[in-house]
Amino acid sequence: MISVLLVDDEALVRTGLRMILETADDLAVVGEAGDGRAAVAAVSRHRPDVVLMDIRMPHLDGLAATATIRSAAHPPAVIVLTTFDSDDEVFQALEAGAVGFLLKDTPPPDLLRAIRVAAAGDAMLSPGVTRQVIHRVTAEDQTRRRRDALRRLEVLTSRERQVLIEIGLGRANAEIAKLLHLSEATVKSHVTHLFDKLAATNRVQLAIAAFRAGIVD
Structure with a gap:
């Protein structure tokens, strides 16, 4: 069972997320928080596997909360949910240690898949939006x-470089293994x-490295 903490300052959003997660037999909502400060405390109390984190909240925003949560020992994976009002904020969240981000209008099946992927130690990227963020940041x-x-x-081998390119394209280990004709363990x-x-501490940072180097467009 994958435990999930919901963090959003809008109760209606949290209720909607809870209803979506309750449709999955392998996911359990262990707590909710309405701001970043409460989120940090809830993580310590509930020890979730995954945190769904809003960015703009009172008291302590999602950026600071993500950094605090990810700096702890054995932290949960953090997925940022955003309306994409500010791509700079999203990028800062990724740099703070979020494993990825999704738009709040992401279809429920994709949201459930993202949680499972994050809990497994992988990253769930929205490739198109990710590219917008990274291209803006790297333009200067x-x-x-x-x-x-x-x-x-x-310092990378040719094979490591190939794997990095696929990570930059938002592909998970299983997909990379199939494309490069490797075992998943090798990937x-x-x-x-x-x-x-x-x-790097997560796959998003690897993707950023690939974009910055220009090996992924």
Whole structure:
């Protein structure tokens, strides 16, 4: 059973999310929070596997709450749910350690899948929106940033680089294994090496590295 904490300052949104999650036999809502401060306390109390996190909330916003939650020992996966009003805020949330983000109008089956993927230690990216965020962030001084980003990738093997490209395209390990004709265990090993070599803590940061280097468009 995957335990989930719902964090949103709108009770109606939390109720809607709870109703969606209750349709799945393998998911259980263990708590709710109406602001970031309450979310941090609820994580300590309930120890959820996954947190669905809104960004704009009173007292402590989702950005600060995500950073605090992810800095703890054995933290839950955090998925940011947003209306995409501010892509800068979304990017900051990813840098704070969120495993990905989804729009609030994401179809229920995709939301359930995202929770399962996050609980398994993978990331759920919305590829089109992810590209909008990353392209905006990398637009400034692109030449210098791309040169520096490419230099970071020089330590990678050709196979690790291939895996990084697929991660940048938002593909999960099983999909990468099939495309590159590898076992899923081998792909997981390559991903672990990528984390170490690129000093990344989650797959979203790997995707950002790929976009910054220009190996994914």
